[in-house]
Amino acid sequence: MSELAHAPRAERPRWLLELIAAWGFAQRNFFLTKRYFLWEVVWLAYATVSAMSIGFIGVDVDRGGVDGARLTTFLLIGSILWGYLSMIFDLLSETVSWERWEGTIEYTFMSPASRATQLLGTSIYAIAYGVARTALIFGIVSLFFDMDLSNANYFSALVILVLCSISLVGLGMVAAVMPLLSPEKGQQVSSIFTAVLLLVSGVYYSVSVLPGWMQAIAKFSPITYALEGMRAALLDGATLNETWPSIWPLLIMGAILVPGGLLIFRAGERYAKRTGLLKRSG
Amino acid sequence: MPLTTIGPRALEIRGVEKSFKKRRQEPVRALRGIDLTIDKGEVVGILGPNGSGKSTLVRVISTLITPDAGTVDVFGIDALHHPKTVQKMMNRVSVEASFFKKLSARENLLYGSKLYGLTSAEASPRITEILEGIGFRMKRAGEPMENLSRGMQQKIALARALLTSPMLLLLDEPTTGLDPRSKKDVQAVIWDIRRRHDASILLCTHDMGEAEELCDRIGIMVDGELIAIDTADGLKRKYQSGPELPTLEDVFMAATGTTLEEASMEEEEKELVTA
Numbered sequence: 126m127s128e129l130a131h132a133p134r135a136e137r138p139r140w141l142l143e144l145i146a147a148w149g150f151a152q153r154n155f156f157l158t159k160r161y162f163l164w165e166v167v168w169l170a171y172a173t174v175s176a177m178s179i180g181f182i183g184v185d186v187d188r189g190g191v192d193g194a195r196l197t198t199f200l201l202i203g204s205i206l207w208g209y210l211s212m213i214f215d216l217l218s219e220t221v222s223w224e225r226w227e228g229t230i231e232y233t234f235m236s237p238a239s240r241a242t243q244l245l246g247t248s249i250y251a252i253a254y255g256v257a258r259t260a261l262i263f264g265i266v267s268l269f270f271d272m273d274l275s276n277a278n279y280f281s282a283l284v285i286l287v288l289c290s291i292s293l294v295g296l297g298m299v300a301a302v303m304p305l306l307s308p309e310k311g312q313q314v315s316s317i318f319t320a321v322l323l324l325v326s327g328v329y330y331s332v333s334v335l336p337g338w339m340q341a342i343a344k345f346s347p348i349t350y351a352l353e354g355m356r357a358a359l360l361d362g363a364t365l366n367e368t369w370p371s372i373w374p375l376l377i378m379g380a381i382l383v384p385g386g387l388l389i390f391r392a393g394e395r396y397a398k399r400t401g402l403l404k405r406s407g
Numbered sequence: 408m409p410l411t412t413i414g415p416r417a418l419e420i421r422g423v424e425k426s427f428k429k430r431r432q433e434p435v436r437a438l439r440g441i442d443l444t445i446d447k448g449e450v451v452g453i454l455g456p457n458g459s460g461k462s463t464l465v466r467v468i469s470t471l472i473t474p475d476a477g478t479v480d481v482f483g484i485d486a487l488h489h490p491k492t493v494q495k496m497m498n499r500v501s502v503e504a505s506f507f508k509k510l511s512a513r514e515n516l517l518y519g520s521k522l523y524g525l526t527s528a529e530a531s532p533r534i535t536e537i538l539e540g541i542g543f544r545m546k547r548a549g550e551p552m553e554n555l556s557r558g559m560q561q562k563i564a565l566a567r568a569l570l571t572s573p574m575l576l577l578l579d580e581p582t583t584g585l586d587p588r589s590k591k592d593v594q595a596v597i598w599d600i601r602r603r604h605d606a607s608i609l610l611c612t613h614d615m616g617e618a619e620e621l622c623d624r625i626g627i628m629v630d631g632e633l634i635a636i637d638t639a640d641g642l643k644r645k646y647q648s649g650p651e652l653p654t655l656e657d658v659f660m661a662a663t664g665t666t667l668e669e670a671s672m673e674e675e676e677k678e679l680v681t682a
């Protein structure tokens with residue numbers, strides 16, 4: 126046999142192979158970020174500026190006798206957390222459309238790496254990248270604003286952050302299947318979905334100001350609970366116990382969305398292989 | 408070419424059928440009752456015009472398309488029921504190079520090998536070795552793929568496949584659309600793989616010369632059917648009418664009633680009409 130046939134991977138257990146592949150997906154996304162570095166800078170600036178432009182609303186209101194620092198902090202939490210969560214959702218939901226566009230999808234799908242591994246690797250990168258970026262934005266923004274974080278309970282905030290990241294990963298997985306089934310329309314559907322999340326989840330206002338039917342939709346958005354919990358933790362110093370009303374819905378959603386997303390994605394893969402949809406176009 | 412092989416064949420396909428449903432149209436029968444075997448270390452070519460089903464066949468073997476009927480065994484393992492095991496044993500090069508265009512050759516190859524369970528430490532020296540072997544200047548290893556010529560991209564696609572040590576290599580028109588020089592280059596790499604790596608290869612092509620030069624046996628595929636498969640000489644003898652052996656072009660003409668170019672043109676026209 127050839128010298129190449131004696132690869133060490135032959136003896137590796139399955140879980141290790143999948144772990145290496147998951148790392149491959151994360152690393153590939155890192156390479157892409159590096160390659161598009163200038164764009165990264167542009168997006169970072171854009172996200173920072175848009176958070177600031179929202180923050181100034183709070184400063185403006187301050188002159189009317191309202192607690193401006195609290196409102197500013199409320200708004201900035203909304204803007205920054207939304208930026209983080211919608212980015213995780215986008216990165217995951219674009220898993221397939223990106224590879225379709227590059228033309229690598231068939232090579233990824235014919236490799237022994239499983240779909241769960243692909244989504245895991247993508248999530249690891251999305252979360253690491255998102256946390257780094259969000260910390261940067263938060264740092265810059267806090268230079269400009271007088272934020273009300275004196276009571277903040279950072280431990281509760283961290284727990285909420287972890288839980289809502291997981292829920293959004295699950296939601297992104299569900300959305301990722303659409304470009305698999307419909308090369309053209311899939312990405313459009315997830316853009317509309319993002320817009321609805323932004324509207325109902327109370328990013329810049331309390332959900333309670335929404336019309337009843339929108340409030341009903343808000344109950345199904347993990348972002349609603351993420352924002353509620355995060356604001357309670359950072360503004361009012363809520364303990365883990367006190368944020369429980371936000372934590373349990375996030376736990377349940379994560380527990381349903383992640384395995385559900387995986388199942389749907391696998392079913393989508395099977396369907397695409399039966400109908401020949403993996404091919405780039407027609 | 409081993410006539411008697413010990414153990415299972417590299418590839419054994421029986422009765423594979425695949426139809427694609429098209430909206431408001433007759434379903435396309437892309438594969439009709441395909442039977443095909445490849446022995447260990449054997450190189451089998453498939454000659455066929457555009458739209459004859461070559462790529463569909465490659466996709467069925469590489470687990471990207473589930474057939475409607477039939478069986479596919481790779482080294483004795485049922486590809487439909489144990490896709491994971493089979494996926495580890497093969498790799499593919501298609502007509503489009505299919506890389507992340509902004510990433511470098513090295514980055515693309517690192518990614519490709521991780522999908523098959525190779526760490527960076529293991530893949531790196533082999534990437535250098537294989538890239539040097541195909542005449543790639545390593546100082547370009549950091550450049551985006553899109554800056555490289557089509558011929559070079561295609562050779563890197565071969566490198567990507569080799570990195571994962573495939574026992575079965577699927578080559579789907581690896582030289583179509585290349586200029587004559589790059590074509591020769593890529594063919595030389597394939598010839599080298601054949602000589603050194605003892606992989607079993609399925610090579611789909613439009614190019615008669617390529618098929619004759621690189622393959623142990625050649626199949627002729629038309630409209631989803633494999634109408635003949637034999638050694639080049641065997642095919643020629645089978646379709647011999649005069650005292651002299653015909654060329655492969657003549658064989659194709661005799662077997663299908665048309666030249667490869669004509670059949671491809673017709674199919675392209677059909678596609679234009681339906682598009």
Ligand SMILES: Nc1ncnc2c1ncn2[C@@H]1O[C@H](COP(=O)(O)OP(=O)(O)OP(=O)(O)O)[C@@H](O)[C@H]1O
Binds near residue numbers: 407435437458460
């Ligand atoms: N994923 C798909 N969805 C729908 N129809 C398909 C799909 N793949 C192939 N077909 C149809 O099946 C037939 C065979 O196509 P295939 O791509 O396998 O041919 P080919 O021999 O590889 O042609 P070419 O030389 O152009 O690459 C064609 O009529 C094609 O339109």
Ligand SMILES: [Mg+2]
Binds near residue numbers: 461463580
């Ligand atoms: Mg083809």
